[in-house]
Amino acid sequence: MNAVIARLVLKRLGIMLLSLLIVAFAVFFATELLPGDVAQILLGQAATPEAVAGLRTAMHLDEPAFLRFLHWLFGLMSGDLGRSYANDREVADLISGRLANSLELAFVTTLFSVPIALTLGITSAMFRGSFYDRMVSVFTVTVISIPEFMVATLAVIIFAVYLRWLPALSVASEVHGIGELLRIYAMPVITLAFVVSAQMIRMTRAAVIDTLNTAYVEMALLKGASRRRIVLRHALPNALGPIVNAMALSLSYLLGGVIIVETIFNYPGVAKLMVDAVSTRDLPLIQSCAMIFCVSYLLLILIADVVAIMANPRLRNQ
Amino acid sequence: MGNVIEIRDLHVTAKTDSGRVVEIIRGVDLDVADGEIVALIGESGSGKTTIALTLLGYARPGCSIVGGSVTVDGEDTVAISEAERRSLRGTRVAYVPQSAAAAFNPSKTIMDQVVEVAQIHDLMPMDAARKKAVELFRALALPEPETIGARYPHQVSGGQLQRLSAAMALIGDPKVMVFDEPTTALDVTTQIEVLRAFKAVMRERGMAGIYVSHDLAVVAQIADRIVVLKGGEVQEVGATEAIVHRPSHSYTKALIGAFHPRARVPDPEAAADGPQPILKVSGVTAGYGGTGRDKMPKYVVLKNLDLTLERGRSLGVIGESGSGKSTLARVIAGLLPAAKGSIEMDGVRLGQATRDRSKEDLRKLQIVFQLADTALNPNKPVGAILARPLVFYHAMAGRERDAEVDRLLDMVRLPRGLKHRLPSELSGGQKQRVNFARALAARPELILCDEITSALDTVVAAAVLDLLDELQRELGLTYMFISHDLSTVEAICDRVAVMYQGEKVEEMPTSRMKSGPEHPYSKLLIASVPKLDTGWLDGLRDDPLMAAAMEGR
Numbered sequence: 127m128n129a130v131i132a133r134l135v136l137k138r139l140g141i142m143l144l145s146l147l148i149v150a151f152a153v154f155f156a157t158e159l160l161p162g163d164v165a166q167i168l169l170g171q172a173a174t175p176e177a178v179a180g181l182r183t184a185m186h187l188d189e190p191a192f193l194r195f196l197h198w199l200f201g202l203m204s205g206d207l208g209r210s211y212a213n214d215r216e217v218a219d220l221i222s223g224r225l226a227n228s229l230e231l232a233f234v235t236t237l238f239s240v241p242i243a244l245t246l247g248i249t250s251a252m253f254r255g256s257f258y259d260r261m262v263s264v265f266t267v268t269v270i271s272i273p274e275f276m277v278a279t280l281a282v283i284i285f286a287v288y289l290r291w292l293p294a295l296s297v298a299s300e301v302h303g304i305g306e307l308l309r310i311y312a313m314p315v316i317t318l319a320f321v322v323s324a325q326m327i328r329m330t331r332a333a334v335i336d337t338l339n340t341a342y343v344e345m346a347l348l349k350g351a352s353r354r355r356i357v358l359r360h361a362l363p364n365a366l367g368p369i370v371n372a373m374a375l376s377l378s379y380l381l382g383g384v385i386i387v388e389t390i391f392n393y394p395g396v397a398k399l400m401v402d403a404v405s406t407r408d409l410p411l412i413q414s415c416a417m418i419f420c421v422s423y424l425l426l427i428l429i430a431d432v433v434a435i436m437a438n439p440r441l442r443n444q
Numbered sequence: 445m446g447n448v449i450e451i452r453d454l455h456v457t458a459k460t461d462s463g464r465v466v467e468i469i470r471g472v473d474l475d476v477a478d479g480e481i482v483a484l485i486g487e488s489g490s491g492k493t494t495i496a497l498t499l500l501g502y503a504r505p506g507c508s509i510v511g512g513s514v515t516v517d518g519e520d521t522v523a524i525s526e527a528e529r530r531s532l533r534g535t536r537v538a539y540v541p542q543s544a545a546a547a548f549n550p551s552k553t554i555m556d557q558v559v560e561v562a563q564i565h566d567l568m569p570m571d572a573a574r575k576k577a578v579e580l581f582r583a584l585a586l587p588e589p590e591t592i593g594a595r596y597p598h599q600v601s602g603g604q605l606q607r608l609s610a611a612m613a614l615i616g617d618p619k620v621m622v623f624d625e626p627t628t629a630l631d632v633t634t635q636i637e638v639l640r641a642f643k644a645v646m647r648e649r650g651m652a653g654i655y656v657s658h659d660l661a662v663v664a665q666i667a668d669r670i671v672v673l674k675g676g677e678v679q680e681v682g683a684t685e686a687i688v689h690r691p692s693h694s695y696t697k698a699l700i701g702a703f704h705p706r707a708r709v710p711d712p713e714a715a716a717d718g719p720q721p722i723l724k725v726s727g728v729t730a731g732y733g734g735t736g737r738d739k740m741p742k743y744v745v746l747k748n749l750d751l752t753l754e755r756g757r758s759l760g761v762i763g764e765s766g767s768g769k770s771t772l773a774r775v776i777a778g779l780l781p782a783a784k785g786s787i788e789m790d791g792v793r794l795g796q797a798t799r800d801r802s803k804e805d806l807r808k809l810q811i812v813f814q815l816a817d818t819a820l821n822p823n824k825p826v827g828a829i830l831a832r833p834l835v836f837y838h839a840m841a842g843r844e845r846d847a848e849v850d851r852l853l854d855m856v857r858l859p860r861g862l863k864h865r866l867p868s869e870l871s872g873g874q875k876q877r878v879n880f881a882r883a884l885a886a887r888p889e890l891i892l893c894d895e896i897t898s899a900l901d902t903v904v905a906a907a908v909l910d911l912l913d914e915l916q917r918e919l920g921l922t923y924m925f926i927s928h929d930l931s932t933v934e935a936i937c938d939r940v941a942v943m944y945q946g947e948k949v950e951e952m953p954t955s956r957m958k959s960g961p962e963h964p965y966s967k968l969l970i971a972s973v974p975k976l977d978t979g980w981l982d983g984l985r986d987d988p989l990m991a992a993a994m995e996g997r
Contacts, residue, residue, distance in 0.1 A: 346549070351564050
């Protein structure tokens with residue numbers, strides 16, 4: 127069993143490296159295609175052509191793009207993310223603080239949304255067709271169709287402006303005690319939880335209903351099993367594969383896709399960092415962020431696959 | 445002796461997809477005495493499974509019990525609450541499903557599922573339950589009874605799973621067992637072991653049972669009484685002997701009539717000018733899973749197979765599932781290119797794959813698949829389905845094509861009005877006729893029939909076979925008829941080839957099937973077909989060949 131999983135993980139890691147290489151290549155040349163010039167932007171409109179040319183040489187911008195790509199790639203392999211073009215600081219330093227913030231937010235949101243999504247998804251599958259099920263469906267479809275900036279803005283209007291319960295901005299630097307921490311995180315977490323759990327609820331419900339229609343579930347019923355037992359012991363283990371995959375997809379969004387939420391709540395995360403980097407053509411920073419998002423996505427999918435295999439004895443005992 | 449089951453005036457309704465409510469059980473009465481096994485037989489849609497499930501107080505989604513009473517061991521499963529029904533299930537009434545392969549949860553071990561009844565109803569400590577399960581495994585003649593429980597369902601065979609599902613039902617010592625076509629999905633050779641195990645256990649424990657089946661011969665082996673159902677109503681009830689030998693109702697007579705195939709009379713004309721080979725398969729090896737460096741497939745299904753089909757005759761191909769029967773048809777049709785060997789038609793070598801064959805080659809050789817449901821395009825009316833090959837092979841158009849469609853429908857005895865209907869609006873037998881008419885549209889010389897009557901009810905299948913026979917005489921067709929049902933093959937074929945593990949082990953005239961197969965596997969296969977005789981299963985014990993074969997399993 128362990129051998130199977132080890133083989134899978136190794137194979138996946140290999141493919142992951144390849145994907146990363148392709149992503150790095152694509153991101154690098156996509157940023158190359160962006161209009162504008164780093165040296166020009168750094169020096170401002172008034173810079174003389176000579177100054178711009180000098181800076182370009184100093185930053186190795188006059189070298190062929192492919193060569194710069196290789197430079198950066200070798201740097202990455204030796205653990206050097208490079209220096210930011212915009213402010214000449216180590217990219218690693220710039221990112222580390224922001225990444226910690228983003229991970230914190232993602233972690234709290236996951237902690238919050240996964241149990242809620244599972245409970246709602248499973249219970250609405252159990253009581254399929256009931257009023258409760260329909261309410262959950264209406265809720266999830268509504269949340270999926272409302273854009274997140276709308277949810278975030280509404281949350282700010284209600285909780286910060288009218289009720290004045292929560293601060294409108296989430297500045298993590300002035301935290302005194304757990305209560306304040308909760309207050310700061312509340313709104314971004316609520317907004318993100320809304321967005322990611324809707325999809326998870328729908329997928330969980332569909333996967334559980336799928337397994338509830340099988341002959342072995344009918345058999346369990348005819349053995350006298352209670353509804354609770356049927357769902358938790360018979361349906362759920364077989365629905366686990368699709369459910370964790372849906373979760374991985376939803377959660378991968380929490381790192382790179384949350385730019386709107388980070389902007390609205392002025393939350394200092396990686397997504398915001400990356401968008402800022404794009405506006406200054408800060409290539410090393412953009413690339414490092416892209417690589418982080420890519421790695422996190424691939425890792426989540428890998429974890430989901432391993433869980434799915436563990437849950438399925440046919441695959442586990444190959 | 446009291447009645448352990450009493451069903452009175454049972455009515456069950458079902459809601460169709462279009463929302464219409466139809467009554468599928470219309471006032472059924474049924475009694476089962478202590479220790480008695482009663483069989484419910486009838487074609488699909490006759491309501492036999494629905495009645496069996498009401499004994500557990502259960503109606504499938506969309507169905508509901510609207511009237512009557514079902515008293516099992518003193519409790520009316522219709523009247524009691526859902527909680528009371530739950531406590532009844534598994535302890536007093538237990539269910540053995542049709543397809544054990546589907547009824548076992550793939551992600552739990554067999555032992556967990558077998559002892560689950562004891563766990564749900566808190567009947568005994570888990571250790572005791574496991575011990576009891578092992579005893580049941582032993583009683584049901586399962587291999588390695590000590591350890592088989594630790595395996596997962598996909599790690600044991602279909603016949604073993606079916607017996608394990610009986611162990612799952614027996615663990616709670618129920619008063620009543622409900623068997624729902626428990627051997628239908630099995631090969632005949634496996635069916636025997638399962639039937640024997642069931643019968644021994646039931647007899648030993650003196651339990652009452654309901655045995656649902658469409659196979660009269662199987663039922664004759666195990667039931668004390670037979671109830672014949674049609675359209676949700678009881679047609680005839682009687683002791684097994686009486687029903688089998690002296691049926692009174694016309695439907696029962698038809699069922700039994702379909703079981704006794706008329707002996708095949710060889711066509712004298714074809715015999716006159718001697719056998720003319722139409723198709724010659726030589727040294728064919730084929731399989732699945734991509735080819736390796738040696739050009740051989742990863743999983744070899746057919747091994748070096750030779751076969752000759754004679755013009756105007758029928759060759760039956762029999763064997764258990766996995767023996768390569770269907771693969772053979774696919775290879776001949778070119779759907780699966782052979783890795784080695786040649787296929788000749790009228791002395792001309794055919795391309796291995798369909799794309800290497802000329803339109804004329806394709807026309808001469810048609811294939812008809814088992815499931816008309818999946819073979820016919822659900823979105824096209826019957827007329828369009830039949831017109832397609834007419835356009836493709838014969839470039840027909842307009843009135844000529846319409847006339848030909850009518851003629852084809854006449855040929856397969858379907859009313860012409862059906863051409864405007866969709867396949868989903870036809871019955872199973874009608875669909876299979878359309879499926880066959882489509883092959884006829886090409887005006888083929890050879891038709892490969894892959895289990896085309898297996899999904900049909902006995903009486904309907906018999907009518908389709910008669911039709912095939914007639915068409916052969918009229919059009920001089922050659923058939924290769926694949927089936928796991930030996931009586932079907934007997935009814936329509938001149939010669940029979942027996943396949944076993946991808947090889948043809950024997951070929952013989954159909955007339956010799958009963959009297960003298962030579963290969964041990966053919967002997968076992970042919971001897972395993974249940975006979976319409978109540979003493980057949982018990983009589984097998986004395987047969988040295990069967991006894992030896994049983995030991996080996």
